[in-house]
Amino acid sequence: MERRDFLRLIGVTFAAPLPVLRSLVDPLRGAPAAIEALTPLHLIGWRTPRLFGPRWSEAKxxxxxxxxxxxxxxxxxADGVDVWARSGHRTLSQQRYLWNSKYRGLSTVRADDGSRLTLTRDHSAAEKVRLILSYTAFPGTSRHHWGTDVDMAQTFADGCADLLLREGLEPASSGEPGEPDPGGEPAAGQKAERGADDCLPAQRWLAARAHEFGWYLVYDVARGGVQPEPWHWSYLPYAVPALARYLDEVDADLLRDRGVDGDDVVLDDFASYRDRFILGIRPEALPGSAVVAPEEPSTSPVPDS
Ligand SMILES: [Zn+2]
Known part of the structure; x- marks a missing residue:
């Protein structure tokens, strides 16, 4: 997806948010105490920190x-727009459930062209992992483990995610979008095709104003790892220092033997995975020490210039 097209989708530019972002994640400020308190096992979702949120919401x-x-x-x-988080903190075992369900063909994966695909014995382990990784983080490496990131939606029905992707991505060569289907959760209820009228007001509002509250898109464009995720918002004043600690303290050994199908494919070359999928985010969301990533494709690294 071209950055221009994404901006057209959300209807704003990022010219205003960036200065706010820089002041929020001033490296001299030091990590917030709540991030300092996380152990490496918290950072991989094996242990769960104290979580907060409205009683009615599952997103903690x-x-x-x-x-x-x-x-x-x-x-x-107050602006007349409903936005809410459909997913917040996730444990490693919750992420593993999503992952293993896809790996075992119990739920579908989204192929590169947007269509849905069920993995079978005919796929090699490496091929399964490659397909799953486009939209599902390897368990233990999800930003959702930190308690700093949310998936936003306007309704429970996940059709919005499909719509946002469809609107944002270049049309598939077939011209036929994939059937609407929940992206992450195998246990989805009824799903409805959402229209732009249902989904875009929330997305436009978030794009215009989420930064005022510290929230930013991190998978804003494709960088060779995670595909663009216009629904995934990150509270960067906490997520940047969380990522800094993650990079320092989590290695492949800590992630091994946690019951994740196909884990050798990722963990035997964890450095490559880290560079593509953990560091393949908007540059402003990287800790200062990680900003230099020479092998990253340099597609529009600075959104507002
Ligand atoms: Zn997410």
Missing amino acids: LLREPADALESMTRAAR
């Missing part, structure tokens, strides 16, 4: 991101 987060999410939701409502 560390306290400050939870408060920032609530403020943002209230502000959106």
Whole structure:
């Protein structure tokens, strides 16, 4: 997807947000205490920190991101727009359930052209892993483990995610979009085809104002790893220092033997995985020490220039 097309999709530019972002993640400020308190086992979702959020919501987060999410939701409502988080903190075992379900063919994966695909014995382990990774992080490496990131939606029905992707990506060569289908969760209820009228107001509002509350898209364009995820928002004042600690303290050994199908494919070359999928995010979301990534494809690294 071209950056221009994404901006057209969300209807704003990022010219305003970036200065705010830089001041929020001032490296001299040091990591917030709640991030300092996380152990490596918290960072991989094996242990769960104390989480916060409205009682009615399943999306729980560390306290400050939870408060920032609530403020943002209230502000959106005041503007007449419903936004909410359908997924917040996830444990490694929850991520493993998503992963193994796809690996075993119990739920579908989204192919590069947007169509849905069920993995079978005919796929090699490497091929399965490659297909799953486009939209599902390897368990233990998801940003959802940190309690700083959310998947936003306007309704429970996941058709919005498909619509946002379809609107944002270059048309597939067949011209036929994939059937609407939940992206992550195998246990999805009824799904409805959502239209732009249903989905885009929330997305436009978030694109225009989420930064005021510390929230940013991190998978904004394709960088050779995770595909663009216009629904995944990250509370960067916490997520940047969380990522810095993750890079320092988590290695392949810590992620081994946790019951994840095909884990050798990822863990035997974890450095490559890390560079593509963990560091393949908008540059402003990288900790200062990680900004230099010479082998990253340099497609529009600075959104506002
Ligand atoms: Zn997400």
